[in-house]
Amino acid sequence: MATRKIQHQVRLPWAVAFDVVKQGVRIRLGRSLVTLSGIVLGIAFLMSITAGELAQRSVAQEQQLRTEAKRMVNFLLAESGPLAGGTIGIIQRGPLQETESRFLQAILREKPQRLAWAESNPPPPAALATTVHRVPLDHVADDAVAVLVLGDNSGPAIDWGRLLASARQKVVGLTRGSAGASSAGVVFASLAWEIPAEELTAMAADQKLAQFRTRWMGAIALVVTIIGIANSMLMSVTERFREIGTMKCLGALSAFIRRLFIIESSLMGVVGGVVGTLFGAVAAIGLYGITYNFSLVLGSLQWGLLAGQALLCVVAGIALAIVAAIYPATLAARMVPAMALRTNI
Amino acid sequence: MTTSIDSSKFRALFQAPPTQPRRSIIRAVDVKKIYRLGTQEVHALRGATLDIYAGEYVSIMGPSGSGKTTLFNIIGGLGKPTAGKVYIDQVDVAQLDHNELAWLRCRKIGYIFQNYNLIQVMTTLENVMLSMNFAGLETDEAREKAIYILKLVGLGHRALHKPAELSGGQQQRCCIARALANSPAIILADEPTANLDLKTGEEMIELLARLKSQLGVTIISATHDLKMLKRSDRILWIEDGRIVKVAHPSEIDFASAEFH
Numbered sequence: 001m002a003t004r005k006i007q008h009q010v011r012l013p014w015a016v017a018f019d020v021v022k023q024g025v026r027i028r029l030g031r032s033l034v035t036l037s038g039i040v041l042g043i044a045f046l047m048s049i050t051a052g053e054l055a056q057r058s059v060a061q062e063q064q065l066r067t068e069a070k071r072m073v074n075f076l077l078a079e080s081g082p083l084a085g086g087t088i089g090i091i092q093r094g095p096l097q098e099t100e101s102r103f104l105q106a107i108l109r110e111k112p113q114r115l116a117w118a119e120s121n122p123p124p125p126a127a128l129a130t131t132v133h134r135v136p137l138d139h140v141a142d143d144a145v146a147v148l149v150l151g152d153n154s155g156p157a158i159d160w161g162r163l164l165a166s167a168r169q170k171v172v173g174l175t176r177g178s179a180g181a182s183s184a185g186v187v188f189a190s191l192a193w194e195i196p197a198e199e200l201t202a203m204a205a206d207q208k209l210a211q212f213r214t215r216w217m218g219a220i221a222l223v224v225t226i227i228g229i230a231n232s233m234l235m236s237v238t239e240r241f242r243e244i245g246t247m248k249c250l251g252a253l254s255a256f257i258r259r260l261f262i263i264e265s266s267l268m269g270v271v272g273g274v275v276g277t278l279f280g281a282v283a284a285i286g287l288y289g290i291t292y293n294f295s296l297v298l299g300s301l302q303w304g305l306l307a308g309q310a311l312l313c314v315v316a317g318i319a320l321a322i323v324a325a326i327y328p329a330t331l332a333a334r335m336v337p338a339m340a341l342r343t344n345i
Numbered sequence: 346m347t348t349s350i351d352s353s354k355f356r357a358l359f360q361a362p363p364t365q366p367r368r369s370i371i372r373a374v375d376v377k378k379i380y381r382l383g384t385q386e387v388h389a390l391r392g393a394t395l396d397i398y399a400g401e402y403v404s405i406m407g408p409s410g411s412g413k414t415t416l417f418n419i420i421g422g423l424g425k426p427t428a429g430k431v432y433i434d435q436v437d438v439a440q441l442d443h444n445e446l447a448w449l450r451c452r453k454i455g456y457i458f459q460n461y462n463l464i465q466v467m468t469t470l471e472n473v474m475l476s477m478n479f480a481g482l483e484t485d486e487a488r489e490k491a492i493y494i495l496k497l498v499g500l501g502h503r504a505l506h507k508p509a510e511l512s513g514g515q516q517q518r519c520c521i522a523r524a525l526a527n528s529p530a531i532i533l534a535d536e537p538t539a540n541l542d543l544k545t546g547e548e549m550i551e552l553l554a555r556l557k558s559q560l561g562v563t564i565i566s567a568t569h570d571l572k573m574l575k576r577s578d579r580i581l582w583i584e585d586g587r588i589v590k591v592a593h594p595s596e597i598d599f600a601s602a603e604f605h
Contacts, residue, residue, distance in 0.1 A: 243464055
């Protein structure tokens with residue numbers, strides 16, 4: 001052979017493959033929709049269980065906060081008697097925790113006449129601004145039915161005897177820690193409540209179990225989705241054996257054929273992932289909203305985390321679709337062109 | 346639709362009619378093909394030697410199981426022989442990798458199928474353009490050339506129809522147009538008239554004969570259609586993996602049972 005006239009077959013741009021796939025999907029819309037619904041269901045299930053878990057966790061947290069605040073108020077009331085119409089002195093020492101803010105809101109619901117907020121403290125939370133009067137620390141307890149100490153109670157010791165001299169009732173409620181020193185005639189009420197260790201471990205175990213269950217169900221949902229997509233992609237390959245063979249006769253490279261199926265599948269993955277994630281999120285929030293109530297669920301939900309989960313689910317949809325298409329696409333790419341000549345397929 | 350097409354531009358793309366007579370375009374030397382079915386070896390071809398010349402119209406015949414399809418596939422670049430040499434346009438097929446084989450199938454050979462095998466989701470024009478795309482032809486040029494070829498096979502008015510909207514004869518014309526898309530030297534036709542009625546089949550034979558003389562392409566067909574056989578330059582009769590007879594149609598008594 002003097003000259004080698006044969007050249008390498010050109011590699012077609014992705015755009016051509018994309019065009020072929022687009023036409024294929026449009027024509028075989030029915031079958032594509034079946035594949036798509038498989039992905040939508042799988043991803044919707046995945047999203048609904050993760051979003052459901054998030055909603056449940058958020059609601060549980062919210063409810064725990066509310067019970068905690070209510071319990072703290074009850075502890076205080078037990079010592080101070082009704083707060084309605086009275087003045088409450090507040091000393092904030094150190095940053096507030098979420099429970100303490102909730103506690104303050106719960107205190108407001110007891111309708112005290114006014115809150116005297118020590119001037120030297122950080123400003124009160126914006127939600128309280130209207131009912132709060134800022135007074136010098138020495139006058140915080142003037143005419144007060146109770147004085148509350150919020151925060152970690154750090155800083156120099158307070159001379160309670162002198163401070164409470166002008167108070168109506170000598171009751172001090174501490175949200176955290178203890179008074180440090182006792183003082184004659186002053187009632188110190190520790191509002192904090194330590195959860196027993198065994199209860200904590202039991203709660204942690206419960207949470208772990210719930211988490212495990214979620215992951216297990218999620219994994220099964222993913223596997224089922226992969227199998228579903230692979231199955232329908234295999235169908236799509238066998239359905240198109242002759243078409244693939246014909247394309248190979250016309251000069252298509254195996255890589256081109258493989259690309260066709262990977263593109264088709266990842267397109268389904270994108271659409272199925274987005275639609276499934278939306279369905280799943282709506283379903284989970286809707287279900288929890290009906291079970292508890294919508295304002296509680298929507299108010300307590302951590303939207304940032306939900307968005308993260310949604311993104312992960314869409315990515316999972318695309319990744320699943322691509323993984324599921326690998327075997328069918330390889331099968332199609334390996335097909336010999338002579339298949340196109342067979343008449344009995 | 347483009348109205349004016351400079352056909353001479355495209356005519357030049359096809360192989361010129363044979364100037365040096367009897368240039369061998371396909372040469373098979375002692376080709377053997379063995380399939381393995383479990384532990385058994387099936388000898389589909391037991392040493393076939395043949396030459397097909399440029400611009401020739403050759404028909405391959407043989408009973409089923411004779412190795413006809415295997416020979417057809419091998420000389421069409423669809424499979425490699427177990428032993429022996431096959432040259433397509435002077436290139437040894439055995440030495441080509443899959444990429445080069447794809448190039449060969451794309452540029453040198455056009456395939457016509459019994460079932461047309463048109464891509465159902467594409468229009469007639471897109472079907473023809475697809476093989477040009479595989480050859481890397483730019484879209485505008487491909488479109489112009491595809492329209493020219495569709496007119497050449499008498500399908501210019503159906504360019505934007507889907508295969509399902511065409512009659513069998515029109516689908517086969519589209520298939521022929523697609524086979525011609527990259528100006529191949531060889532056209533392989535597998536029972537091209539088997540699914541067509543008598544009259545349409547004759548039209549197809551006429552079309553192929555016209556293309557052969559106009560464009561100088563070599564046509565190789567596997568067929569049992571008497572009308573097609575009578576138009577061939579040579580008939581190869583294959584039996585039990587060997588070419589047992591090569592004859593001009595005039596030398597064959599079609600009335601005899603041998604060819605039925």
